[in-house]
Every structure is written in structure tokens, then in C-alpha cells.
Amino acid sequence: MKIFYSLILILFTINYINANCNCIPIGETCKDGEICQDMGFCGTPGTASSNSQSICVSRVDVGEPCFVEDNCYVGLSCYKINSNDTKGVCSEIKYALIGEPCEKKLDCMSDLSSCVNNICTLNRHVDVCGEDIDCDMGLEICVNSTCQSPTKLGSACKARDSTCNKLEGFCAAPAGSDDGICKKYFSLQEGEYCYSGDYDYQCDNTKNLYCNNINKKCQVYSFIKPDIESCDSSNQCNAHLNGTSAESICGCGRCIEYQLVSSNERQIITDLFTCASINKCGLHSAITAKGCIRTKCAKEFCDYNRLNTKFDGCGGYTAVLSQLNCDVNNSFKLLPSLSFLILLFIYLLF
Structure with a gap:
């Protein structure tokens, strides 16, 4: 699954957490x-x-x-x-999906398309896809080299191919199975199987549930303070829990407490996904000024990116907000937390 390729400021977060917090x-x-x-x-x-x-x-x-x-x-x-x-x-190139306006071929994200009559159009005789950007703008996904409509909520899906509409939900499948059902984000209940990659978005956070990274089940969160003063890895932080949980991570040489997605964060995530869905921006919309996300969901996009300023150890997120013309003064001023370290988007960002 590749969610909002360019949204992945998360890579900066990972670098920040793994670094010794020295900003050059x-x-x-x-x-x-x-x-x-x-x-x-x-x-x-x-x-x-x-x-x-x-x-x-x-x-x-x-x-x-x-x-x-x-x-x-x-x-x-x-x-x-x-x-x-x-x-x-x-x-500013590679910003337009198939079906979106363009000025030249370089504006089109898919290498299988060209700018025809100022619209990114799939080249003739192309009947296979390599990734989602090779399919119809915001409406189809690429599965087994074929463009198809995503699976609707409540319908059967394939977890490995992530066939659900990723702006609506995810493929909930039993442990070890590829066959599942498309479910809404934040819908899994205590004891239900969850999987790596979408931790914070699967379990019902209104009931204090999170995805346990070890046993892969939704469980009620409770923090147990690590009994070490310094660390080099997250495994050290959780060693005292006998491998039953992953509730803290090593950052800047100390164990940082995991934090659940708050109701405010959940609403901001939902608003962004809803706006993208209504405007058919797709999951792979570029974040250039001409891209669908920036032109049609600017407020929601800025609100989402402000969430990441809680990780801002070296001013990177604040700089990004400024470059994206977002209101930097409204940025969150929080200590580092993990609520977005394990985002849906870990695929890649900048």
C-alpha cells in the first residue's frame, strides 16, 4: 500500500527518533x-x-x-x-494524475501517459499498469498489473494487495490470511487481529485501544514506565515487559511513551481523507502547489501536517509548513509522541 506518496513527512520523524537529537x-x-x-x-x-x-x-x-x-x-x-x-x-513537475489538467508530458505522474489536449491521458495500446498512478484518476487501483475499482466497505478484500478504498478503510483479515473484509478505520475492537503498517488507524481509539505490535491484537493501552535510564534501541525500552508489548520507543537516548491518537487527531485524519475522496484526489496525489491535494484540500492538508510538528526536534516540520504556505503559528507545540510514528503512510513521504 502506498498512501499519499508525498505526504510522508514521517521519514523525518523516523530520522529524528533514531538520531541522537543533534541538529546541525x-x-x-x-x-x-x-x-x-x-x-x-x-x-x-x-x-x-x-x-x-x-x-x-x-x-x-x-x-x-x-x-x-x-x-x-x-x-x-x-x-x-x-x-x-x-x-x-x-x-514543479509530475503532479497530475491521469484525467487531470497538464501543460506538458512532464506534468503527468504516470510514465505510461502523455499530456493530450491539456489532460494527462494514458498512452494508446497500454493495457497494463505498474502502480496506482497508471490508473484512472482517484477512482482505480492497480492490482496484478490490472486497473480495477477498489473494494467497498463490507465487501471481501485481499490484504496483501490492499484492495480496499484506502481513503475509507483497510482490509481486516485473520492472522496469516490474505482474505478479509474492508472495514472502516478505527473500527476494530479489543482482541481483534491488527497488523503492522496501520496500527493507529485500525483499533477503536475511543475505547483506548491500540494495536499491540508484538501480539498483533487490539488491546487497552496502559503505559508501564521502562526501568532503564537510557537506551540505544526500542527493544531495550520494552525488554522489561517480557516481549508482550511495544508501548515505548527509544528516542534521543531515552524511552519515550507511546501516545494514542486523540479525538482531535482522528478528526483531522478523517477530514483529510474525506476531502481527498470527494475531490477524487487519489492516494498518490503529489504535494506540489498544482497537485490535487494542495489545490482542493489545502486546509485539511495543512491541518494534517501540523500534527507532525509535535516531533519537530530540528525545525524541519515548521520549515515544511512554511514552504507549503500553511500557517506556522497554528502548529502544535507538544513533546515528541508516537501517535503518528506508525501512520498509515509509512511508504514514503519526501
Whole structure:
């Protein structure tokens, strides 16, 4: 399953949690894998790689030179005229799904489509798909190389292929089975099987339920404080629980308490998915300024991204909000929590 490819700010969260919480200021030397302040990029000016001379540099906007994708603002691509070119230009391309308006072929997300009469259109004689973006805008998914309508709520589904409409729910299947039923998010009750990838969105959070990462069942959450003062891994934080739970994670050298999705967070998630569904934005809409999500669900998209500022150890999320023209002043000011560390979206983001 690939939910909102570009929404995945979560990768920044994972980096933040796994790092030692040292934020490298813009302009100072850095090593590959270290986190730069304000979502900067660790690289060597004038090259496409990081080495011993790398420094943290700020990302740049449309029209500015780039060497790799990470040189550009979130949502932009480093476009190179020729594949072997070293240098490119930050560009707003690959934003339109099949059936959406475009100006040129590069605007179309699917490599199997072209811009015909200012609409991204599937190329002639193409009868197979490689991924969802090769199918009809926001209406179909790619399963076994064939475009098909997603399974409706309450109908039989395949968990492995994620055949449900992912803006509505998920495929709830018994442990070890690929056959299940499409159910609404937050609908599983205590003792029901849940699975890795959609933890926080499967169990009924109104009843204090969460998906236990070890036994893969919805259970009532209760935090047991780890009996260690420092940690190097999440396994250390949960070792005292004899492998029965995964209620804390190691971040910045200490065990951080897991937190449930709140009612407010649940509403924000629901609002975003509902808006995307109504406007047929699809699950793979790009987050460029011309993309469906940004043009038709701007408020909901900004509200969702503000949730991630609770992880903002190095100012990255605040920088993203600013670049996306969201109101940074309304950002949450919370301590790090895990309620969105295990989002539906872990597929990938920026």
C-alpha cells in the first residue's frame, strides 16, 4: 500500500527518533545521515554527493539549481534534461494524475501517459499498469498489473494487495490470511487481529485501544514506565515487559511513551481523507502547489501536517509548513509522541 506518496513527512520523524537529537545548523559541516536544522540538506555544494567536506545547506525553490532531489523544497523535483546530467533545476513537475489538467508530458505522474489536449491521458495500446498512478484518476487501483475499482466497505478484500478504498478503510483479515473484509478505520475492537503498517488507524481509539505490535491484537493501552535510564534501541525500552508489548520507543537516548491518537487527531485524519475522496484526489496525489491535494484540500492538508510538528526536534516540520504556505503559528507545540510514528503512510513521504 502506498498512501499519499508525498505526504510522508514521517521519514523525518523516523530520522529524528533514531538520531541522537543533534541538529546541525545551516552552514556547518555534517555527515551523511545527520539531521540539518530547518530541514536542510547535508551535501557538498556543486556535487551530487556527501563527503568529508559536506555542509548543511538550505533547500531551494522553483528555478534554482540542484544536483539531487533533496536540494529542492518539498514537493519539487530536480529536473535534468538528460539522465546523465549532473546539474538540474528545481521544478514543479509530475503532479497530475491521469484525467487531470497538464501543460506538458512532464506534468503527468504516470510514465505510461502523455499530456493530450491539456489532460494527462494514458498512452494508446497500454493495457497494463505498474502502480496506482497508471490508473484512472482517484477512482482505480492497480492490482496484478490490472486497473480495477477498489473494494467497498463490507465487501471481501485481499490484504496483501490492499484492495480496499484506502481513503475509507483497510482490509481486516485473520492472522496469516490474505482474505478479509474492508472495514472502516478505527473500527476494530479489543482482541481483534491488527497488523503492522496501520496500527493507529485500525483499533477503536475511543475505547483506548491500540494495536499491540508484538501480539498483533487490539488491546487497552496502559503505559508501564521502562526501568532503564537510557537506551540505544526500542527493544531495550520494552525488554522489561517480557516481549508482550511495544508501548515505548527509544528516542534521543531515552524511552519515550507511546501516545494514542486523540479525538482531535482522528478528526483531522478523517477530514483529510474525506476531502481527498470527494475531490477524487487519489492516494498518490503529489504535494506540489498544482497537485490535487494542495489545490482542493489545502486546509485539511495543512491541518494534517501540523500534527507532525509535535516531533519537530530540528525545525524541519515548521520549515515544511512554511514552504507549503500553511500557517506556522497554528502548529502544535507538544513533546515528541508516537501517535503518528506508525501512520498509515509509512511508504514514503519526501
